Amino acid sequence: xxxxxxxxxxxxxxxxxxxxxxxxxxxxxxxxxxxxxxxxxxxxxxxxxxxxxxxxxxxxxxxxxxxxxxxxxxxxxxxxxxxxxxxxxxxxxxxxxxxxxxxxxxxxxxxxxxxxxxxxxxxxxxxxxxxxxxxxxxxxxxxxxxxxxxxxxxxxxxxxxxxxxxxxxxxxxxxxxxxxxxxxxxxxxxxxxxxxxxxxxxxxxxxxxxxxxxxxxxxxxxxxxxxxxxxxxxxxxxxxxxxxxxxxxxxxxxxxxxxxxxxxxxxxxxxxxxxxxxxxxxxxxxxxxxxxxxxxxxxxxxxxxxxxxxxxxxxxxxxxx
Amino acid sequence: xxxxxxxxxxxxxxxxxxxxxxxxxxxxxxxxxxxxxxxxxxxxxxxxxxxxxxxxxxxxxxxxxxxxxxxxxxxxxxxxxxxxxxxxxxxxxxxxxxxxxxxxxxxxxxxxxxxxxxxxxxxxxxxxxxxxxxxxxxxxxxxxxxxxxxxxxxxxxxxxxxxxxxxxxxxxxxxxxxxxxxxxxxxxxxxxxxxxxxxxxxxxxxxxxxxxxxxxxxxxxxxxxxxxxxxxxxxxxxxxxxxxxxxxxxxxxxxxxxxxxxxxxxxxxxxxxxxxxxxxxxxxxxxxxxxxxxxxxxxxxxxxxxxxxxxxxxxxxxxxxxxxxxxxxxxxxxxxxxxxxxxxxxxxxxxxxxxxxxxxxxxxxxxxxxxxxxxxxxxxxxxxxxxxxxxxxxxxxxxxxxxxxxxxxxxxxxxxxxxxxxxxxx
Numbered sequence: 001x002x003x004x005x006x007x008x009x010x011x012x013x014x015x016x017x018x019x020x021x022x023x024x025x026x027x028x029x030x031x032x033x034x035x036x037x038x039x040x041x042x043x044x045x046x047x048x049x050x051x052x053x054x055x056x057x058x059x060x061x062x063x064x065x066x067x068x069x070x071x072x073x074x075x076x077x078x079x080x081x082x083x084x085x086x087x088x089x090x091x092x093x094x095x096x097x098x099x100x101x102x103x104x105x106x107x108x109x110x111x112x113x114x115x116x117x118x119x120x121x122x123x124x125x126x127x128x129x130x131x132x133x134x135x136x137x138x139x140x141x142x143x144x145x146x147x148x149x150x151x152x153x154x155x156x157x158x159x160x161x162x163x164x165x166x167x168x169x170x171x172x173x174x175x176x177x178x179x180x181x182x183x184x185x186x187x188x189x190x191x192x193x194x195x196x197x198x199x200x201x202x203x204x205x206x207x208x209x210x211x212x213x214x215x216x217x218x219x220x221x222x223x224x225x226x227x228x229x230x231x232x233x234x235x236x237x238x239x240x241x242x243x244x245x246x247x248x249x250x251x252x253x254x255x256x257x258x259x260x261x262x263x264x265x266x267x268x269x270x271x272x273x274x275x276x277x278x279x280x281x282x283x284x285x286x287x288x289x290x291x292x293x294x295x296x297x298x299x300x301x302x303x304x305x306x307x308x309x310x311x312x313x314x315x316x317x318x319x320x321x
Numbered sequence: 322x323x324x325x326x327x328x329x330x331x332x333x334x335x336x337x338x339x340x341x342x343x344x345x346x347x348x349x350x351x352x353x354x355x356x357x358x359x360x361x362x363x364x365x366x367x368x369x370x371x372x373x374x375x376x377x378x379x380x381x382x383x384x385x386x387x388x389x390x391x392x393x394x395x396x397x398x399x400x401x402x403x404x405x406x407x408x409x410x411x412x413x414x415x416x417x418x419x420x421x422x423x424x425x426x427x428x429x430x431x432x433x434x435x436x437x438x439x440x441x442x443x444x445x446x447x448x449x450x451x452x453x454x455x456x457x458x459x460x461x462x463x464x465x466x467x468x469x470x471x472x473x474x475x476x477x478x479x480x481x482x483x484x485x486x487x488x489x490x491x492x493x494x495x496x497x498x499x500x501x502x503x504x505x506x507x508x509x510x511x512x513x514x515x516x517x518x519x520x521x522x523x524x525x526x527x528x529x530x531x532x533x534x535x536x537x538x539x540x541x542x543x544x545x546x547x548x549x550x551x552x553x554x555x556x557x558x559x560x561x562x563x564x565x566x567x568x569x570x571x572x573x574x575x576x577x578x579x580x581x582x583x584x585x586x587x588x589x590x591x592x593x594x595x596x597x598x599x600x601x602x603x604x605x606x607x608x609x610x611x612x613x614x615x616x617x618x619x620x621x622x623x624x625x626x627x628x629x630x631x632x633x634x635x636x637x638x639x640x641x642x643x644x645x646x647x648x649x650x651x652x653x654x655x656x657x658x659x660x661x662x663x664x665x666x667x668x669x670x671x672x673x674x675x676x677x678x679x680x681x682x683x684x685x686x687x688x689x690x691x692x693x694x695x696x697x698x699x700x701x702x703x704x705x706x707x708x709x710x711x712x713x714x715x716x717x718x719x720x721x722x723x724x725x726x727x728x729x730x731x732x733x734x735x736x737x738x739x740x741x742x743x744x745x746x747x
Contacts, residue, residue: 022473023424026415031453032430034423035415048473071424076474089373104566118528128717129624147373148625150571150579182374187575191565211353224610224623232565258353259534273364277606304363307617307652311609 002042002066006059011049019109023067023074043249051080056087065102070111078119078316091128099123104138111146117155124162132163133239147176148185157192169193181216182251187225199237206237214249221253221272233280242282250275250282257299280315290319324405324435363614374624381626382615384676388662397661398717399692400670404685405442407670408434425470428431428458433682435490439732440689440723448494458484466502467509473656478513478522481506482536486545489731498742506702507546510537517573518554529560530571535585538592539729543736545743563599566747567607567624578607580621580634587638588728591701596645605642609650611635617660618675619651628674629664630684632656632691637727644699644709644727646678653695653714660692690730693722708737 024044025031036044048065050060064081067074088167089095100123107116124130139159142152142165170193176186194202194209210233212224234242251258255270270276276296283293294316301312347429361433366382367377369617421721431454436444461484462468467476468484483621491497513520513533520533527533541547560580561573569586570576587604611619611631618627619635639651664672664684671680672688695712711724723732 020396023471025472031450031457032411032427032434033415034420035418036421037418040418040421047734051473069420073422074425075470075477075527076425079475079523079526089343110609114528119526122526148622150577154571154576157576158572160493169567180372180374181370182372184625188564188575188577192527197577221371222366222369228566229625263600270462271364271703275483305614306363306610307612307614310652314605314650 002039002046004046004066005062008046008049008059008063011046011053014052015045015049020045023071023076023306024048033220040070043067047077051076054083056084058088060084061088065290068106072106072113078115082119082122085123086126091126093128096123096127097134107138108141108145111142112151113151113153117151117158120155121162123156130163131153132159132165135159136168143176145178147183150185153185153189157189158194159194166193166196170259177216181219182223182225184225184228187229191229191236194233194237202237206233209233210246217249217253217272223272223277224274227272227274231281244284246284247279249277254279254296256302257296270299270304273300276300276304284315285321294319340747347526355730366615377626381675385616385618385627385659389658392570392662395660399441399661399722400665400667401441402555403632403667403670404672404689405445405670407680408438408442408682408685409445412453413530415530425474425477426480426483427471428461428468428480430682431457432483432487432490433686433710435487436731437682437689439490439735440686440693440725443732446490448492451491451494454487455491455494455500458488459500462502466505468506470628475523476509478510478520478527478533478536478540482540485540485739486729486731489543489735492735492738493742499746501544503544503546503561503743503746504541504543507548507551510541510546510551513537514551514553516554518556518558519572520640531559531569531582531585531589532571534558535589538589542592543613543729543739543743545740545746552593556590556593556598559589561599562586563604567600567603567605568622577622580611580619580631580638583607584634584638587641591641591645591728596641601642601647604638605647605650608635608639608642612651612656616659616663617652617655618663619656626675627659629660629672629691630687632664633687633694633730636694637730640694640697640699640727641709644701645702649698657692657695660688660695689722690725693725694727696722697724698716699727708740709733 022044024036024041024047026036043066046063050063061081061084064077064084067077068081071077085096085099085194089099097276100120103120103123110116137154139156142149160169170190173186173189173193176183190209197205210230213230213233216226217223230246234240234246253270253272253275256268257270257276276299280293280296280300283289283296297312297316301309366375366378408690421715435446435450435454443645458468461472468481469476470480485501488497488501510520512524515521515529519529521529522533537551538555541551556572558573559569562569562576564570564575564578566578568578568580568583570578571582577581587599590599610623611621611719613620613627616627618629619631620627621631621634636651636656639649643649663676664674666673667681669680672685673680693742696713696715696717698714700710702708702710709726709728713724714718725731726736729736
């Protein structure tokens with residue numbers, strides 16, 4: 001049975017004559033009723049008791065903790081907990097920090113949970129002196145465990161905007177890209193940083209980002225992330241003005257696709273289907289180079305990425321009309 | 322072969338024994354020469370540096386390849402009767418104690434199971450079961466008419482979608498649709514609405530992302546309580562979620578493009594009749610890039626693994642684009658092969674994410690929906706109430722999957738019925 005830190009026996013009197021309904025109660029013949037174990041039933045009985053009184057106390061807070069540990073996705077308990085925290089702690093930074101400590105520990109044990117992050121945002125919003133650095137260790141620990149955890153990356157971006165601190169983000173994303181060059185979440189975070197910059201700053205930073213992506217492509221040419229990133233930088237920041245240099249760079253991974261009638265060796269296979277897609281997008285920009293785009297789409301369709309044939313056919317059809 | 326063994330050894334070192342190799346070396350030319358001798362023409366992923374991403378994917382490719390080899394040349398059908406057992410069991414017995422993790426998602430369990438049955442085994446959702454569905458869900462909505470994760474829980478937007486969708490499957494048994502309090506739901510939806518066009522999942526601590534928008538709009542459309550106030554600013558929120566990759570993220574803060582959030586955004590724009598406001602070409606590129614030559618299934622993000630549930634999230638997004646005349650951006654026959662050969666196993670009923678994973682109700686539903694999409698082509702009717710028509714492009718000998726509406730995740734007929742019913746209630 002549950003070892004409670006507080007006494008809840010008075011609650012029994014309140015619920016005594018009421019029919020038992022709610023979390024932890026399965027009615028007879030109920031569709032998809034759950035066979036709750038006794039411990040769970042007890043946890044929820046106490047939870048229903050404090051909730052029915054809307055009690056804002058340390059023991060109520062503890063009851064929500066026990067309920068949340070039993071069912072992390074129990075949003076009703078998260079909401080109630082937030083009401084209690086506001087009532088008990090008001091705007092005391094020290095006490096709200098304790099709540100964040102508790103949350104850190106809970107988060108490490110429940111990496112896939114949705115509720116934690118919106119709850120954490122709510123706590124930071126009522127905190128008198130929230131600190132960006134306070135948020136970093138838990139985020140780093142979570143990404144160390146699961147480097148593409150969607151909620152964690154999303155929360156990190158929320159923090160960056162909430163606190164207005166952008167300085168560490170490129171370094172942070174870089175460390176994860178160094179660890180795994182295919183980590184698209186980290187690439188996406190880099191793009192977030194670029195979009196957060198003022199337009200002229202972003203334009204000045206763009207050439208360094210292009211070099212960065214190119215260096216990573218050299219490590220692994222068949223990697224969609226840096227190619228998408230390159231396109232994103234050119235289209236989003238540089239007005240879709242692709243320069244000759246980037247075309248030459250991409251051509252190095254295109255094999256003999258663009259000189260099929262030339263004297264290239266027959267084994268000159270492309271090293272990256274994404275390079276072909278990248279070049280095709282550039283070549284589609286004007287009529288003169290459109291035939292090259294069609295050549296790339298044909299090569300993708302017949303050889304390098306045939307499962308996506310309907311897209312390549314669609315692209316070719318657009319170029320021909 | 323020697324090289325492959327080397328790769329296996331590296332995998333064991335890296336993933337099983339936790340020895341992570343720092344990857345900085347460049348691919349040398351002699352390695353790429355092997356490409357010419359490989360069995361498939363597509364660029365072989367064995368050429369890539371062995372990071373976590375590559376090692377994980379190599380595992381999946383190997384598992385899928387084993388199954389493709391095993392079933393080579395066989396016409397492999399959906400084992401609908403077998404899966405039906407799994408679904409009916411859940412409706413006849415109590416769920417085991419570990420299912421308490423879904424305490425706050427009870428309408429979802431019901432929607433997943435009932436919908437899977439209706440799509441795969443029409444006729445097996447009996448009037449008696451429909452009655453029990455209505456009883457349970459309408460009881461959750463007492464006393465204020467708002468749906469929640471279960472009795473005694475706070476009203477929740479995502480659970481409201483699941484509840485209305487599940488009720489839509491009940492053919493208005495016992496006039497249950499009459500008992501849905503549309504006014505209460507509408508007023509509550511307006512309270513969940515945020516100034517930037519989002520919807521919180523509940524009051525007051527609730528996530529605000531494209532899922533909330535989708536659930537709000539789908540519910541409003543099914544119940545025919547759509548107003549211009551409800552839709553105010555919604556499309557601007559959605560436009561800001563489309564990323565440089567072409568898909569949509571959860572929130573307009575540069576979140577990564579993701580299959581689930583993309584579906585929610587695109588289906589929402591379809592309900593708003595605003596498909597052209599997004600960058601359609603880039604969305605098509607992104608959707609198409611989710612399908613991998615080796616596994617044939619769909620992934621949810623760039624450089625992530627295939628997962629059967631994206632057969633719906635991406636498959637439906639593609640079907641919505643197809644319905645609006647933009648062409649098909651996924652390979653339906655190949656997706657079918659992934660579903661039929663890799664997402665089911667004669668050892669255990671129900672559908673699964675990928676080989677080696679256990680089936681569950683969530684995957685069973687979304688994979689069944691995805692499989693249905695592969696059997697039909699889609700066309701949208703014009704006009705503000707645009708509904709999607711599907712026409713059959715494939716008939717399989719053993720099964721007869723119901724046509725589904727890719728915007729709402731329901732069999733087309735059930736969706737049309739509840740919309741017509743509510744239209745007449747006005």
